[in-house]
Amino acid sequence: MEIQAPDLQAPDLRADCSRCVGLCCVALAFARSADFAIDKPAGDPCVNLADDFRCTIHPVLRDSGFKGCTVFDCFGAGQQVTQHTFGGATWHDEQVRPDMFAVFPVMRQLHEVLWYLAEALELVEASPLHPRLRRAEREVREAAAAPPEALRELDVEALRAPAAALLRDAARLTREAGPIGTGNLRVSRTRLRPGADLAGADLRGADLRGAELRGALLIGADLRKADLSRAELIGADLRDADLAGADLSRAVYLTQMQVNAAAGSTTTRLPERLQRPAHWR
Incomplete structure (x- = not known):
């Protein structure tokens, strides 16, 4: 079955917190700074995370010293990991937690690459590169669909490097078109x-x-x-x-x-x- 090229309006490349289990609020670390009011080690739930995986101060994050939270974007990796990689499981399951936390940053990198590839496929000036961009997109999407054990061992850089070269070429064609x-x-x-x-x-x-x-x-x-x-x-x-x-x-x-x-x-x-x-x- 042919995998369709991503659409920048498609929900799989946009964060949907309602289908995630607050992975960015637990799996990732942040340090007290101008962007975060507190220190939080990776793997510890944020103090503002409720039992339903929602942020209790979401409307006032910036005023509360959590500007960094309003900047972050997972490119839809959160719901991909929650709903697809782990079939709706949550990090409350101690057997799932280590793999889920390890896979989330990997998935985010893959989804970021997919976002850029989707944009490159919309650049008219880069149309000569579209076939190669579609092949690169399929490879990244297939990697993102892999089971947790494969994602944990994935060499993201080896996958991202050829895509990055194509993205640079697509940008050059666009920049030089005017x-x-x-x-x-x-x-x-x-x-x-x-x-x-x-x-x-x-x-x-x-x-x-x-x-x-x-x-x-x-x-x-x-x-x-x-x-x-x-x-x-x-x-x-x-x-x-x-x-x-x-x-x-x-x-x-x-x-x-x-x-x-x-x-x-x-x-x-x-x-x-x-x-x-x-x-x-």
């Missing part, structure tokens, strides 16, 4: 490169069309009214970046986590697949 921006006078165009340190950079009104900002550090950058059409943003750190009035409607590989971590406004233009965060008042 005008390349001139940047702005405050930041040299030569700094607009993969992995660039642009933390706190003044990029107001910058013409960043087609910029290759893969893995760039944009923490606290001022991107107000910047044009990021066809800019590649996979892995870019947008924490506290000001996106007010910025155009990201055609940005490549922008995720909900990146948007959640940034600041924006009603005039920020986002891709249709992403939601405007509630804290963007």
Whole structure:
């Protein structure tokens, strides 16, 4: 049976907490910081997790010091692990718990790759690569459907590396399909490169069309009214970046986590697949 290519609107790539058992609130660790009000070791339930696997302070997470929770996105890995890998079991079962907690981070990585592959398959400019992208998608999806013991032993990097190369090529074709921006006078165009340190950079009104900002550090950058059409943003750190009035409607590989971590406004233009965060008042 042929596995269909994923759809960015499909529920399997979007977190559905109602079909999960609070895996991100238990399996993962976090440390007291600006993002989390407390320390929590991996495997310990968060103090805010109720017996029904729901967050007791969800409406006021940011005001309560848990900004990191409002940023996180599992790309649907939580319900995949809960409902499919473990057939509806919960981590309360001591025999299931170790495998479930070990598999969840692996599944999240796989679902993140599926998200990017789904977007690449929607890039018209990358159509010459679509057959190879579909094959890569099938391989990742087959790995995600494996039993717990296979997922625990899975070499995620070996699976992700060829997909990452295809994603870079798809982004390049898209970036080069239109005008390349001139940047702005405050930041040299030569700094607009993969992995660039642009933390706190003044990029107001910058013409960043087609910029290759893969893995760039944009923490606290001022991107107000910047044009990021066809800019590649996979892995870019947008924490506290000001996106007010910025155009990201055609940005490549922008995720909900990146948007959640940034600041924006009603005039920020986002891709249709992403939601405007509630804290963007």
